[in-house]
Amino acid sequence: MDIQRVGYSAEALAKWVNERTDITIRIFRPPNYSGAIVLTMLVLLVGGVMYLRRNNLDFLYNKTTWAVAALCFCFAMTSGQMWNHIRGPPFFHKAHTGQVSYIHGSSQGQFIVETYIVVILNAATVLGMIIMCEAAASKGDVQKRKVVAIVGLVVVAFFFSLVLSFFRSKAHGYPYSFLLK
Numbered sequence: 001m002d003i004q005r006v007g008y009s010a011e012a013l014a015k016w017v018n019e020r021t022d023i024t025i026r027i028f029r030p031p032n033y034s035g036a037i038v039l040t041m042l043v044l045l046v047g048g049v050m051y052l053r054r055n056n057l058d059f060l061y062n063k064t065t066w067a068v069a070a071l072c073f074c075f076a077m078t079s080g081q082m083w084n085h086i087r088g089p090p091f092f093h094k095a096h097t098g099q100v101s102y103i104h105g106s107s108q109g110q111f112i113v114e115t116y117i118v119v120i121l122n123a124a125t126v127l128g129m130i131i132m133c134e135a136a137a138s139k140g141d142v143q144k145r146k147v148v149a150i151v152g153l154v155v156v157a158f159f160f161s162l163v164l165s166f167f168r169s170k171a172h173g174y175p176y177s178f179l180l181k
Contacts, residue, residue: 071126079118080110107171121163128155
């Protein structure tokens, strides 16, 4: 039995016993109710908040709350969080020499810490866009608005350049770059 390859799972052991003795061992796994329990608790939590705030449900009409929730969803999906959830990659890679790699060398793979880096870079780019939009919409001093808009532009340019250089390191031969190589 090759434990290094198949591990100590019940199915592997049952197959090994069956190959050696012709005795069939049925593996019975009870159902996993953890997903249903979590969903029930979430529904109860949301229902409890709605019940406690039944006289004041204005928070449901708050545009900022919905915008932040939509941005969080977009960041999670575009960063590769779903890929991580499906494939189950390692957090990072530690080479035999002891060197830690946070970025997978191929465009076909990804580490979990890489997802966090992409989320932070995308969030910083969006923060720069929000700073520019708020500077344009505010009613303050014109000179201050110009400075805030330029700061937002610098933030967008720098972090978008980081996103592009990050992608260039993954997709070898990608021709575009902005400020950083």
